Amino acid sequence: MQQLKITDQIKSLDISKxxxxxxxxxxxxxxxxxxxxxxNLDISMENMATYNSFKGEVYENIIYELLLDYANENDLIxxxxxxxxxxxxxxxxxxxxxxxxRSLQIVYKSNYKDISEFDALFFTDDxxxxxxxxxxxxxxxxxxxxxxxxALLKLLFPNIHIRALIVLTEGTVGLRRFPNFCTIWITKDIxxxxxxxxxxxxxxxxxxxxxxxxxxxxxxxxxxxxxxVYFQTLDWILKKSRTKNPYFINFNFFKSKRMSLYFxxxxxxxIGFMNPxxxxxxxxxxxxEIENIFVTIEKINTKEFDIVFYxxxxxxxxxxxxxxxxxTSIKDKELDGFxxxxxxxxxxxxxxxxxxxxxxxxxxxxxxxxNFSK
Numbered sequence: 001m002q003q004l005k006i007t008d009q010i011k012s013l014d015i016s017k018x019x020x021x022x023x024x025x026x027x028x029x030x031x032x033x034x035x036x037x038x039x040n041l042d043i044s045m046e047n048m049a050t051y052n053s054f055k056g057e058v059y060e061n062i063i064y065e066l067l068l069d070y071a072n073e074n075d076l077i078x079x080x081x082x083x084x085x086x087x088x089x090x091x092x093x094x095x096x097x098x099x100x101x102r103s104l105q106i107v108y109k110s111n112y113k114d115i116s117e118f119d120a121l122f123f124t125d126d127x128x129x130x131x132x133x134x135x136x137x138x139x140x141x142x143x144x145x146x147x148x149x150x151a152l153l154k155l156l157f158p159n160i161h162i163r164a165l166i167v168l169t170e171g172t173v174g175l176r177r178f179p180n181f182c183t184i185w186i187t188k189d190i191x192x193x194x195x196x197x198x199x200x201x202x203x204x205x206x207x208x209x210x211x212x213x214x215x216x217x218x219x220x221x222x223x224x225x226x227x228x229v230y231f232q233t234l235d236w237i238l239k240k241s242r243t244k245n246p247y248f249i250n251f252n253f254f255k256s257k258r259m260s261l262y263f264x265x266x267x268x269x270x271i272g273f274m275n276p277x278x279x280x281x282x283x284x285x286x287x288x289e290i291e292n293i294f295v296t297i298e299k300i301n302t303k304e305f306d307i308v309f310y311x312x313x314x315x316x317x318x319x320x321x322x323x324x325x326x327x328t329s330i331k332d333k334e335l336d337g338f339x340x341x342x343x344x345x346x347x348x349x350x351x352x353x354x355x356x357x358x359x360x361x362x363x364x365x366x367x368x369x370x371n372f373s374k
Contacts, residue, residue: 009066022195023206029199036197056136058190067122068086080212082210101117111229127162138172152261158226163183164182166185170188231341234345235349251367251371271356272354272356273294274309279309288313289313306322307365308322312347320332
C-alpha cells in the first residue's frame with residue numbers, strides 16, 4: 001500500500017498560494033452573515049451549528065485547493081477529479097453515474113437522485129481514494145458515512161482497491177475507530193474569522209481559469225465505471241431472495257460479499273410486506289391508521305442485524321418500528337429522506353406472495369440473529 005504523507009503546507013493550513021481561489025466557490029452564506037457581523041456572537045446551539053457548517057465549507061475548499069497542488073506535485077497520484085470552479089461541465093441532465101451536480105460537487109446519482117457525495121476523488125497505481133474532510137471533533141457520523149461510500153465505490157470499481165483519505169483538525173477524537181482502508185491526516189483548525197467574513201460578504205464570485213489542465217486532472221463524467229441503479233436493485237433483491245420458493249426467504253442469498261456491500265449502502269433490505277391486522281398482533285400499541293407495512297432486514301450496527309418494520313400511515317407519515325425483548329421503538333422518518341423514497345418505490349412491488357404472516361416473524365428474527373449477527 002502506497003503511503004500518502006501530509007505536507008507541512010497542508011498540516012499548517014497555509015493558504016498563501018490558494019487564498020484567491022477560495023472566493024471562486026459557492027457558499028451557503030445567507031444565515032452566517034448576521035453572526036459574523038455581530039461582535040458578540042450569540043452562542044446558541046442553532047447559531048453554533050450555522051457557524052460550524054459554514055466554517056466546514058471553507059475548510060473543505062481550502063483542503064481541496066491544497067490537494068490540487070499536492071496531486072500536481074506527487075507522482076503517486078495518477079488521476080485527480082476536478083470540481084468546483086476548476087471543472088467545466090455541470091451534468092444537469094445526466095441520469096445515472098459519477099458527475100458534477102448543480103452545487104459543483106462530485107456526486108453519484110441514480111435516476112437523478114443523489115446517492116453519495118465525495119469531497120474529492122483521485123487514483124493511484126493500485127487504488128481509488130475518496131476524500132472526507134471535517135472540522136467536527138467527533139467522528140461517529142463520519143464513520144457511518146464511510147461504510148456507505150466505500151461500498152458504493154466498490155460496486156462501481158470492483159477490480160481496484162478502494163481507500164479513503166480522511167482530513168481532520170487537531171483535537172478530533174475517535175481516530176482509532178476508523179477502518180483500516182483509511183489514511184488519516186491532521187491539520188490545524190481553521191481559526192481565521194477575518195477570512196470567513198470576507199468570504200461570506202464577497203458579492204462578486206471571482207472567475208477562475210484553472211491552471212490544472214494537464215492529463216492528470218480529469219472531469220467526473222469521463223470516468224468509466226460499473227453501473228449501480230439504486231431502486232431497481234431493491235426490486236432485484238426482493239425477487240432474488242424468493243427465487244427458490246416465492247413464499248420462503250433464502251437467507252443464503254444475503255450472505256455474499258456483494259450483499260454485504262448492499263447492506264452498507266442501504267442499511268436495510270426489503271424482504272416482504274405485512275397486513276395491518278397481522279402487524280398489530282406484534283405491535284398492539286401502534287395507534288395510527290396504517291396504509292402499508294414494509295418488512296426489512298436491517299443492519300443495526302457492525303455486529304447486529306434485526307427485523308425492522310417501516311410503516312406508512314394513511315396521513316403520509318413514515319415510522320420505523322423495531323421490536324426487541326427490552327422495548328418497542330417507534331420513530332419518525334424524514335419525509336424527504338432515502339427511506340421515504342424507497343417505500344414509495346417498493347409499494348409498486350406489493351404482491352400476495354411477498355406477504356409475511358405474524359407466525360413467520362419470530363422465525364425470521366431468529367434466522368437473522370443466527371445468520372448475520374456476530
